Amino acid sequence: FKQIVLRERPVADILPDTFESKTKAFDELHVGKSQALVQVTYISLDPAMRGWLRDVRSYVPPVKIGEVMRSGGLGVVVSVGEGSKFQKGDLVQGGFGWTEYAVADDKSMEKISPPPGTTPLDFLNTLGMTGMTAYFGLHDVGQLKAGETLVVSGAAGAVGALVCQLGKQVGARVIGIAGTSDKCAWLESDLGVDKALNYKSPTFREDFAKVVGYLDVYFDNVGGDILELALSRLNQHARIVLCGGISAYNDPQPKGLKGYLTLIAQRAKMQGFIVFDYTDQYPVAVKKIAAGLADGSIKSKFHIVEGLQNAPSALPMLFSGANVGKLVVKVSDE
Numbered sequence: 001f002k003q004i005v006l007r008e009r010p011v012a013d014i015l016p017d018t019f020e021s022k023t024k025a026f027d028e029l030h031v032g033k034s035q036a037l038v039q040v041t042y043i044s045l046d047p048a049m050r051g052w053l054r055d056v057r058s059y060v061p062p063v064k065i066g067e068v069m070r071s072g073g074l075g076v077v078v079s080v081g082e083g084s085k086f087q088k089g090d091l092v093q094g095g096f097g098w099t100e101y102a103v104a105d106d107k108s109m110e111k112i113s114p115p116p117g118t119t120p121l122d123f124l125n126t127l128g129m130t131g132m133t134a135y136f137g138l139h140d141v142g143q144l145k146a147g148e149t150l151v152v153s154g155a156a157g158a159v160g161a162l163v164c165q166l167g168k169q170v171g172a173r174v175i176g177i178a179g180t181s182d183k184c185a186w187l188e189s190d191l192g193v194d195k196a197l198n199y200k201s202p203t204f205r206e207d208f209a210k211v212v213g214y215l216d217v218y219f220d221n222v223g224g225d226i227l228e229l230a231l232s233r234l235n236q237h238a239r240i241v242l243c244g245g246i247s248a249y250n251d252p253q254p255k256g257l258k259g260y261l262t263l264i265a266q267r268a269k270m271q272g273f274i275v276f277d278y279t280d281q282y283p284v285a286v287k288k289i290a291a292g293l294a295d296g297s298i299k300s301k302f303h304i305v306e307g308l309q310n311a312p313s314a315l316p317m318l319f320s321g322a323n324v325g326k327l328v329v330k331v332s333d334e
């Protein structure tokens with residue numbers, strides 16, 4: 001069966017020879033005590049993967065050269081080792097990596113039972129890490145309240161699209177920022193944001209000032225120039241949620257922040273967060289978001305790429321904006 005391993009650390013953009021495909025024989029696998037063999041069905045592609053390719057100190061160790069590329073995924077249990085709590089046929093999620101089959105420890109994966117009105121794939125999006133990032137970033141870090149102005153960058157992406165919708169549920173005025181007119185149209189017509197702005201438009205800076213005025217919460221997925229611009233438009237006690245900074249992920253020498261002095265003048269707060277710190281509270285958020293998916297008040301979109309072999313060329317789509325919705329790779333049939 002096929003696996004994809006890290007061949008070479010990219011210096012800037014991910015390149016065709018960053019990864020390579022390997023074949024592994026089933027007889028090399030050993031399903032030990034409290035382990036299970038999983039056939040992977042879908043893998044999640046996430047901007048954070050670019051960070052895992054960098055040999056630096058972070059919240060997780062880097063992926064090693066020659067190691068199977070790390071990723072979250074869904075799968076089906078094919079066989080179990082002695083004492084495993086799983087059963088053949090169980091639907092599971094875990095960090096299986098870029099592989100068609102994986103031997104996983106019981107404690108490294110979780111059985112999933114999609115609530116009514118949801119699908120297993122939702123666990124790679126709104127009911128999984130992506131959704132939890134939007135929910136806790138907005139509510140816990142951002143402390144968004146009704147009547148406030150929320151600005152979201154990367155708004156048509158997986159995290160951003162949910163942040164926009166949760167913002168509307170709170171009763172905020174929501175302005176989304178995205179990179180194409182189609183994405184902006186989707187945000188306004190389907191997700192109900194008050195206004196969507198295209199950051200590639202030549203009039204973006206003026207549009208931002210005119211439409212936003214001043215903001216209370218800025219949910220940042222991109223960093224760079226858009227963060228600088230948002231910092232120049234803060235209301236007093238604004239909160240800047242540092243979720244991601246994708247504009248700098250491929251940059252070997254990202255430049256520093258210049259416009260931070262407004263944080264002082266406006267007594268504003270800028271805070272980074274990592275979604276895994278909220279693991280204990282996931283069930284509450286999953287329940288609420290699942291109810292929204294079931295009654296149609298929360299919408300989500302997937303961008304599905306077929307075949308594990310296409311994962312290396314699909315990952316860079318996150319950095320060019322070619323993905324429309326949550327980017328996943330279909331590895332095998334459910």
Ligand code: NDP
Pocket residue numbers: 045046047048129130133154155156157158159160177178179180183221222242243244245246247248273274275276317318319320321322323324325326327
């Ligand atoms: P998305 O689905 O949002 O895909 C990435 C999008 O980013 C692209 O579609 C593109 O959209 C936009 N983008 C790419 N390059 C740039 C750029 N230079 N300037 C502006 N926009 C750009 O990915 P996710 O929803 O999975 O992730 C969104 C963010 O959330 C990422 O920064 C990620 O690292 C972060 N994150 C943080 C977590 C945490 O715990 N803190 C956990 C999970 C995710 P467009 O067409 O609009 O340019």
